[in-house]
Amino acid sequence: MDTWWLYRGTGIPLDPVERDRRWPAPPPWRSYAGHPPDEPTAPARDDTAARVLGPPGTPRTPDPEEVARVNTALRLRRPLLVGGDPGVGKSALAHRIARELGLGPVLRWPVTGGSTLVEGLYTETAPGTVRLGPLGTALLPRRLPRVVLVDDLDRGGFDLPDELLAVLDDGEFTVPGLLGSGSATVHTCEPGGTAALRDGLVRCRELPVVVATTGGERELPPAFLRACVRLELPPLTxxxxxxxxxxxxxxxxxxxxxxxxxxxxxxxxxxxxxxxxxxxxxxxxxxxxxxxxxxxxxxxxxxxxxxxxxxx
Known part of the structure; x- marks a missing residue:
């Protein structure tokens, strides 16, 4: 049964060969068809994780409930909704998952009262020039998923969680300005990153690991809550x-x-x-x-x- 615990909560990176051998297949209802000829690669350097978590190899005592909930979310491909007081490590959890499993730097989407789903997916900086947002970048097809941190989701509009859920259910979205354009190169949200799209379609192969944090400012929609694996982080002892x-x-x-x-x-x-x-x-x-x-x-x-x- 030890092999079931892909994420261990120690903060120590898992050997990539071992990770690939144990990476779980998705449920049939969360399998997607995206498969590009050239897979986009994540930057190897992750300065943000070092700032948030400390240097790689920093020891940490795992919390059993956290470990159980994270592994459940990974295997079911469901969003992980993390609550708790300020400073307990809600955002740090996303970085720890990415570091342990070697999934590249976290793609952070900070949500505010004016945030829209579209800005998380893409922006058109000029006619025909598109930059994918954190969620849009994470939905590019990859062999292994990226981690998306949707920070302070409860600060957004009432419909934003359900709109986010709909995109994750579809596993894809279309950039309207690129419809009918054939092959087009877009920028990702990471410095120097690009990706090739056909007819403006972004379709994932692996759903991103979505970690959404909430500070309890308001109740999130019931449908979104039902779709998430929920974790409440206690105050630090x-x-x-x-x-x-x-x-x-x-x-x-x-x-x-x-x-x-x-x-x-x-x-x-x-x-x-x-x-x-x-x-x-x-x-x-x-x-x-x-x-x-x-x-x-x-x-x-x-x-x-x-x-x-x-x-x-």
Whole structure:
């Protein structure tokens, strides 16, 4: 049964040969026919993942519920809807899936109140000149899927989730301005990326891995909720915060980390505030405060206040 767990939640990349051997076939009702002569390739370098997750090989204790839900979504080719408080790692999950499974950099679509489905699919920058959006780029036919992060989906219009679901059900879309044009080259959403379309049709071979995040600003449509595998990420525990801190600052002094964890537990604070405080320590801020104000817990209180997020 260990082979069922393709995603393990450790953050450690899976061997590509092992991944390909174990990659699950889709359900028959989620099989698609896209098959280009030249498969578009994902950029090899992923600077965003390093910024979000830390360097490759950074250890992480997997959460069993997260691992189960992600693997269910992968095998059923269903969107993964991720909720939770700010800072618990909703967006980071998309990057971790992509890193572990070697699926290339995450294609991020940040949703706002004015977002439309079309902007996620493509924009026409000039007559006959098309740039695919994050979702449109992910729907290009590939042997392995790309990961799309639909960030803050609940901030979009009421119909956007159902429109997104319809495109994923179809596995394709058409760029109207390229209808009847024969073969045309379009830009993808990645720097320097291009793809060849015939008659403006984008048709996937593998559905993208869609990770949609929600901050609970409003309830999403029932049909969309039913179609998703849902995951609610809990607030980070003290142990989780300590693991996050050590992953970014492996040389941190426990005499500094422990009291900062105490402060994070006493008041509402995002993991970002803890990391910012530790970065200030690493740059010498704590030593400077102690030199100015003296030793004692007051120095850490000052440092913690400097790292506080506005409005927190």
């Amino acid at each position: 003290r142990e989780g915060l300590a693991e996050l801190a050590r992953s970014r600052f492996p040389a941190v002094d426990e005499d500094v980390l422990d009291p900062l964890l105490d402060r994070a537990g006493r008041e509402p604070a995002s993991p970002r505030q803890l990391l910012d405080a530790l970065h200030l320590v690493a740059t010498g801020a704590l030593a400077a405060i102690r030199e100015r104000d003296g030793e004692g817990s007051a120095a850490l209180d000052t440092l913690w206040s400097w790292a506080a997020m506005e409005g927190s």
